[in-house]
Amino acid sequence: MKQEPLKNLISDLIADLRDPGLMWQVGALMLAIVLGYMLSGLLRKRVAAREPATGMARFGMESFSRVIGPLAIACLIFVAQLVLARYQKVHLLKVALPIFGSLAAIRFVFFLLRRVFARRGGEIGATMLTFEKIFQLLVWAGVAMYITGLWDDVFFYLDHTMLPLGKHKVTIADILQAAISVVVLLMLALWAGAALEERLMGLQTVHSNLRVVLARTGRAILIVVAVLGSLSMVGIDLTVLSVFGGALGVGLGLGLQKIASNYVSGFVILLDRSLTIGDMITVDKYSGRVTQINTRYTVLQGLDGVESIVPNEMLVSGAVQNSSLSNKNLWLSTKVSVAYDTDVDFVLGLLEQAALTVARVDKDKAPSATLVSFGADGLDLQVGWWIADPENGRGGVTSDVNRAIWKALQEHKISVPFPQREMRIIGPLMLPEDSEALKK
Numbered sequence: 001m002k003q004e005p006l007k008n009l010i011s012d013l014i015a016d017l018r019d020p021g022l023m024w025q026v027g028a029l030m031l032a033i034v035l036g037y038m039l040s041g042l043l044r045k046r047v048a049a050r051e052p053a054t055g056m057a058r059f060g061m062e063s064f065s066r067v068i069g070p071l072a073i074a075c076l077i078f079v080a081q082l083v084l085a086r087y088q089k090v091h092l093l094k095v096a097l098p099i100f101g102s103l104a105a106i107r108f109v110f111f112l113l114r115r116v117f118a119r120r121g122g123e124i125g126a127t128m129l130t131f132e133k134i135f136q137l138l139v140w141a142g143v144a145m146y147i148t149g150l151w152d153d154v155f156f157y158l159d160h161t162m163l164p165l166g167k168h169k170v171t172i173a174d175i176l177q178a179a180i181s182v183v184v185l186l187m188l189a190l191w192a193g194a195a196l197e198e199r200l201m202g203l204q205t206v207h208s209n210l211r212v213v214l215a216r217t218g219r220a221i222l223i224v225v226a227v228l229g230s231l232s233m234v235g236i237d238l239t240v241l242s243v244f245g246g247a248l249g250v251g252l253g254l255g256l257q258k259i260a261s262n263y264v265s266g267f268v269i270l271l272d273r274s275l276t277i278g279d280m281i282t283v284d285k286y287s288g289r290v291t292q293i294n295t296r297y298t299v300l301q302g303l304d305g306v307e308s309i310v311p312n313e314m315l316v317s318g319a320v321q322n323s324s325l326s327n328k329n330l331w332l333s334t335k336v337s338v339a340y341d342t343d344v345d346f347v348l349g350l351l352e353q354a355a356l357t358v359a360r361v362d363k364d365k366a367p368s369a370t371l372v373s374f375g376a377d378g379l380d381l382q383v384g385w386w387i388a389d390p391e392n393g394r395g396g397v398t399s400d401v402n403r404a405i406w407k408a409l410q411e412h413k414i415s416v417p418f419p420q421r422e423m424r425i426i427g428p429l430m431l432p433e434d435s436e437a438l439k440k
Contacts, residue, residue, distance in 0.1 A: 021088035028084065029096055032076035036100075040069030067111055070104035095147055102143045106136050112187045182230040189226035193219030212277075213270045216295055258313065259296070265312035266295040275315060280323040280390045286310055287321075289391050303393045323390040329362065332394055333384035334402055337375055339415040344371060344379065347414060351383040354404040360397045362386040378417035 074097060081093040110132055145151040158173040197215035269275050270293060279290045281300065286308040288300035298315060300308045323330055338347055348369040355367035367385040374380070383405070387397055409416060 019089065022092065024084060024088065025080075025090060025092040028080035029077065029093065032073050032080060035076060036069050036071075036073035039072050040066070043068050067104060067107045070100045070107060074100040074104050098143050098146055102139050106139050109135060109187075112191045178230070182227065185226040185230040186223065189222040190219070193222050196222075210270075212293055213267065216270075258311075262296045262312045265316040266293070266297075268316055269293060269298070269312055274325070275320070275322065278391065279325065282321040282323075283310060283314055283318060303395075328388050328390055329365070330387050330390040330394075331384055332387060332398060332401075333382055334398055334405070335372065335380060335382045336405055336409075337378040337380050337417055338409075339378050339417050342379065342414055344381075347381065350408050350412065350414075351381060351405055354408040355383055355385045355401050357404050358385075358397060358400045360387050360389065360392070361401070362388055377419055 077093055077097045077100060081090045081097065084090050084093070113132065142151070145154055155173065158176065159171050161172045162169040163172060163175070193215075196218045200211045200215045200218075203211060275281065275290055275293060275298070277290050277293060281287065281290060283300075286300055286302075288302035288306075288308060290298060291301045291307070292299040295312075297309050297311050300310055302308065336351070348371070351369040352367045355361050356363065361367065362385065365386040367383055369381060369383040372380040372382045383401070385401065387394075
């Protein structure tokens with residue numbers, strides 16, 4: 001059956017205004033709108049009542065629920081159009097179908113973009129908002145051309161305008177179709193990769209490094225399949241990629257050694273499990289807790305909140321201090337001096353008891369106090385203790401132990417010596433009047 005020319009759609013719709021059967025189209029359209037938004041509202045209520053475990057899951061479900069309304073309306077309008085077309089004209093439904101279908105497509109694209117690029121349901125950036133507005137404007141412009149009948153003329157122009165591409169010539173329509181197919185499949189691959197990563201990171205029974213490796217590998221495979229599939233769909237011979245592969249190999253050999261080394265080192269770190277998210281490490285002049293292990297770099301968050309981006313090559317080729325590789329127990333110590341007339345055995349026991357009063361000090365491994373040296377001003381003592389949470393820092397627990405020691409020494413009236421110096425003036429002391437006489 002030959003398709004009805006679009007240029008007659010608006011005029012036929014105006015002619016339908018005098019047709020009594022128009023009320024059936026209006027009724028079907030209103031019913032589709034009501035049912036579609038009722039379905040969307042029901043889904044939103046179920047999302048609110050379910051309370052997903054992660055913010056990203058809630059963000060994704062709320063965004064997708066906005067797609068359900070116009071999508072359901074478009075489907076119901078299509079069904080109503082098929083039914084009513086047997087008995088009467090349905091030009092009103094033909095106009096309403098692309099409008100609600102485009103609205104569903106716009107919201108679905110927004111859902112994909114925010115699902116992929118808005119991490120953990122965070123705020124949308126200005127760049128993404130601008131892209132969404134431009135995309136929305138282009139879609140509505142296409143709908144307007146489709147309804148007014150200008151789409152055929154525009155597509156005819158694009159399909160018959162040739163552009164030189166090397167030894168071949170391609171039409172603008174082919175280029176646009178190729179670009180759209182690549183973008184659509186790539187967005188679907190990124191969305192599937194984000195969903196796979198979220199699913200894998202929620203498996204607490206699997207080691208965190210293995211989860212990261214599987215998520216990164218799965219996303220890379222999906223992106224490669226999407227690109228190759230889109231190129232095949234538009235008729236591009238994939239054998240031409242062998243030239244690109246050779247050029248990429250030369251580039252890696254000449255100028256991308258560091259980048260390739262960092263990527264390989266990232267997978268080495270993830271596979272050998274020498275570092276895990278949450279470890280407290282020190283590499284070169286950087287120290288902090290590992291918050292992210294990416295394929296090119298690792299993020300360390302210091303106790304002051306500053307994040308350091310460390311290339312993975314440094315973690316593989318250099319020495320790394322890991323405070324929590326096999327266990328999280330960490331030994332700390334502090335020093336104090338007491339007067340020479342103090343009972344050393346009593347003070348050593350007092351220091352150990354004072355350290356035990358701090359909550360973070362490990363009670364299973366008792367603190368140990370020792371006499372370090374005989375100082376110039378008093379006896380130098382040292383008390384050490386174990387902690388099991390190095391990720392919470394060292395300064396706080398050291399301060400608490402020092403305060404407990406000072407309080408215990410004050411209670412038992414134990415003297416803490418401080419340096420005292422004597423000044424000796426050699427020779428006669430010159431008085432002010434003597435200095436005036438010398439000036440004269």
